[in-house]
Amino acid sequence: MPVKKEKLLVPREQYLSAGVHIGLTAKTADMEKFIYKVRPNGLAVLNVATIDKRIGYVANMLAGKKNVLVVSRKENGQDAARKFAELIGAKSILGRFMPGSLTNPTYKEFFEPDIIVITDPLADKQVMKEAVQMRIPIIGLADTFNETTFLDVIIPCNNKGKKSLALVYWILAKLITEKRKEKFEATLEDFGYEK
Amino acid sequence: MPVKKEKLLVPREQYLSAGVHIGLTAKTADMEKFIYKVRPNGLAVLNVATIDKRIGYVANMLAGKKNVLVVSRKENGQDAARKFAELIGAKSILGRFMPGSLTNPTYKEFFEPDIIVITDPLADKQVMKEAVQMRIPIIGLADTFNETTFLDVIIPCNNKGKKSLALVYWILAKLITEKRKEKFEATLEDFGYEK
Numbered sequence: 127m128p129v130k131k132e133k134l135l136v137p138r139e140q141y142l143s144a145g146v147h148i149g150l151t152a153k154t155a156d157m158e159k160f161i162y163k164v165r166p167n168g169l170a171v172l173n174v175a176t177i178d179k180r181i182g183y184v185a186n187m188l189a190g191k192k193n194v195l196v197v198s199r200k201e202n203g204q205d206a207a208r209k210f211a212e213l214i215g216a217k218s219i220l221g222r223f224m225p226g227s228l229t230n231p232t233y234k235e236f237f238e239p240d241i242i243v244i245t246d247p248l249a250d251k252q253v254m255k256e257a258v259q260m261r262i263p264i265i266g267l268a269d270t271f272n273e274t275t276f277l278d279v280i281i282p283c284n285n286k287g288k289k290s291l292a293l294v295y296w297i298l299a300k301l302i303t304e305k306r307k308e309k310f311e312a313t314l315e316d317f318g319y320e321k
Numbered sequence: 322m323p324v325k326k327e328k329l330l331v332p333r334e335q336y337l338s339a340g341v342h343i344g345l346t347a348k349t350a351d352m353e354k355f356i357y358k359v360r361p362n363g364l365a366v367l368n369v370a371t372i373d374k375r376i377g378y379v380a381n382m383l384a385g386k387k388n389v390l391v392v393s394r395k396e397n398g399q400d401a402a403r404k405f406a407e408l409i410g411a412k413s414i415l416g417r418f419m420p421g422s423l424t425n426p427t428y429k430e431f432f433e434p435d436i437i438v439i440t441d442p443l444a445d446k447q448v449m450k451e452a453v454q455m456r457i458p459i460i461g462l463a464d465t466f467n468e469t470t471f472l473d474v475i476i477p478c479n480n481k482g483k484k485s486l487a488l489v490y491w492i493l494a495k496l497i498t499e500k501r502k503e504k505f506e507a508t509l510e511d512f513g514y515e516k
Contacts, residue, residue: 133456155350155353156354158350159351159469159470179456179458179473180473182456183458183473186458187382190385261328261374261377263374263378263381274354275354278374278375278378278474279473279474
């Protein structure tokens with residue numbers, strides 16, 4: 127059986143230097159399967175090949191969608207989520223999510239997306255709750271300590287760090303744009319990446 | 322906030338009489354989140370709304386795909402998987418899965434699907450292993466005792482019973498066909514459903 131050479135979406139070093147694989151010392155049973163190892167200091171580290179595979183898979187899923195909502199309540203994800211949404215033609219909700227945005231048709235900002243991307247299942251709990259109620263599929267970034275009960279698709283990754291979030295959303299935007307045969311010229315810095 | 326009425330893909334009674342929600346007395350940590358309750362006799366029962374939501378979601382995903390592989394090593398899933406594959410224009414592999422089918426380009430039945438549907442992560446372990454190696458996304462039916470480590474998308478359901486498997490694959494086929502604006506006339510019996 128021929129051995130397949132590792133072929134990642136970006137070089138492994140780029141993932142590592144953005145800390146995409148870095149989890150927390152705390153972990154949930156839900157995320158156990160994505161953990162590659164626990165370092166002597168107790169820090170759980172995610173499997174880079176799985177992160178990469180899931181990013182590719184989610185990009186594929188989103189490329190054909192028109193009506194996407196991207197959410198980041200957390201400050202650290204906002205630059206990345208904003209730029210990502212802008213480039214793929216999605217709506218973004220950053221910061222506070224107004225209850226009823228997905229469930230109350232009389233609310234003036236009421237919105238019915240086909241699919242939702244959330245940056246953190248804990249911080250973005252309200253949107254997740256409403257999406258479940260409305261039966262909208264949810265893609266979620268999740269680190270080692272997240273609960274994933276309500277996520278339909280999980281991208282395991284460091285969803286705390288600004289660099290990590292910038293890289294994940296940047297790769298997604300790049301793949302989706304390329305799949306649509308559009309030009310992609312955004313830099314990591316446009317996504318809030320700080321060296 | 323208006324209460325949304327339950328709107329399932331088929332009536333709840335139809336799910337229940339096919340036993341789609343019936344799990345096993347044994348359960349894995351992976352599947353904990355899909356379990357609605359454990360009956361006094363120890364039988365774990367899956368959440369019907371989640372089953373329904375995931376079926377709809379997977380149908381959406383598959384509707385746009387051309388190069389799909391459907392696998393069922395288990396006898397009880399073969400009628401359903403065969404008919405499903407036939408109706409959506411997928412390839413099916415039923416019974417024994419020849420090692421190398423996905424990894425060895427010199428093998429005459431070598432095949433490179435864009436996405437794979439497996440009926441049981443335990444019975445279909447070999448295809449799962451090869452799909453992981455080839456980085457092909459895997460959709461898997463999974464009951465309360467399955468491990469889901471290598472599944473990218475999970476349809477929680479009874480993947481043991483003939484009726485349950487017939488119903489799940491029938492709904493999937495129906496939704497995909499309708500999404501493609503094609504006519505759907507297959508009966509549950511065509512999928513191996515026995516009253």
